[in-house]
Amino acid sequence: MQTFILKSLKPDIIVEMLNMAVGFENWSKVLETADILYQCVKCIHEERRERQSKGWSASYNHTEHPLLYYYGYSLEMKGLAFQKLGRVEEARACIGRYAELKWMDTLNEAEEQVVQDFKHKARANRYALEIEAGQAELLEEYVGFLYKHPEECVKGLTTIMEAAVRYGWRIDRILHTFSEQAAGFAIESYSSNNDDMYHYFYHRAIYEQWVGRLVDAVECILQAIRLAHELGMDRYFKRCAVQWESLREAATKEQIERYRALLKRIE
Numbered sequence: 001m002q003t004f005i006l007k008s009l010k011p012d013i014i015v016e017m018l019n020m021a022v023g024f025e026n027w028s029k030v031l032e033t034a035d036i037l038y039q040c041v042k043c044i045h046e047e048r049r050e051r052q053s054k055g056w057s058a059s060y061n062h063t064e065h066p067l068l069y070y071y072g073y074s075l076e077m078k079g080l081a082f083q084k085l086g087r088v089e090e091a092r093a094c095i096g097r098y099a100e101l102k103w104m105d106t107l108n109e110a111e112e113q114v115v116q117d118f119k120h121k122a123r124a125n126r127y128a129l130e131i132e133a134g135q136a137e138l139l140e141e142y143v144g145f146l147y148k149h150p151e152e153c154v155k156g157l158t159t160i161m162e163a164a165v166r167y168g169w170r171i172d173r174i175l176h177t178f179s180e181q182a183a184g185f186a187i188e189s190y191s192s193n194n195d196d197m198y199h200y201f202y203h204r205a206i207y208e209q210w211v212g213r214l215v216d217a218v219e220c221i222l223q224a225i226r227l228a229h230e231l232g233m234d235r236y237f238k239r240c241a242v243q244w245e246s247l248r249e250a251a252t253k254e255q256i257e258r259y260r261a262l263l264k265r266i267e
Helices: 001-006 011-023 027-053 067-084 088-099 108-133 137-147 152-169 172-177 179-188 197-212 213-230 234-250 255-267
Strands: none
Touching: 001 197, 011 027, 067 088, 067 108, 088 108, 088 179, 108 255, 137 152, 137 172, 152 172, 152 179, 152 197, 152 234, 172 179, 179 197, 197 213, 197 234, 213 234, 213 255, 234 255
C-alpha cells in the first residue's frame, strides 16, 4: 500500500475493522487487515523519527494507545488467524515476535507496560496454540497457568474442551478443578456482553454431549443460544440451533419451555 494512503489511515479504526473480521471468523481478512495495521504503524513511527531527527515538531496523529500496542496487536491477530487456519509454525513465529516486542532502545512507562502485557498474552496464546495442536502433555502446565490467571479461564477452558473433543481426551478432572469458577460463568454471562462466554457454553455443550451428559449439554446450549441472541450473531445462533436439534430428545420439559421462550424473544 502506498505511503500517502497509510499516512491517512487511523490505527484505531483499523483495529475496529480487524476485530470485526475476527468476529466473523474471516481469517484471510484478518491476515490482510493485520498487515495493513502493521504497515500503518510502521509508517507513522518512521515519520515521527524523521521529524525528530530534523528538529521538527511531531506531526499530530492521535491514537488511543502507544504505537507499540498496535504493532503487537497486529502480530497477535495475525498469529490467531494462522492458528485457526492450521498454519501452526507461522502462528508460533508471530507469538515469538510479540512475546519480545522490539521497537526502540528506550521505552517510556506506557510502552514498558505494553511490552509486559504482550509477554503475558504470548504465554497464554502459546499454550492455547499447542493444546489446539494436540500437545496433551502441556495440559497440567496450562491448567496451572489458568489457575494463577483466572482472567484467562473462560478462553482457556474453551480451548481445552474444543481440543478434548477433537483428540478424545477426558477432561472431567480439569473441569472439576474449575467448578467454582464455572458456576459463576452463567451469572457473569448475564452481565457481560462478551462472545468469549458464548464460545465457552457452546463448546461445553459439545463436550458434555460427547461424554454422554445430555441434560447438562442441553443446559449449556440454552446459555449459548441466549448469548448468541444478545450478541446479535445469527451465525452463532444457527450453530446452536443445529446443536439443539441433536439434543432435543434428551431435553427436559422445563428446558424445552425455556427454549421456546428464547425463540419468542428472538422473533
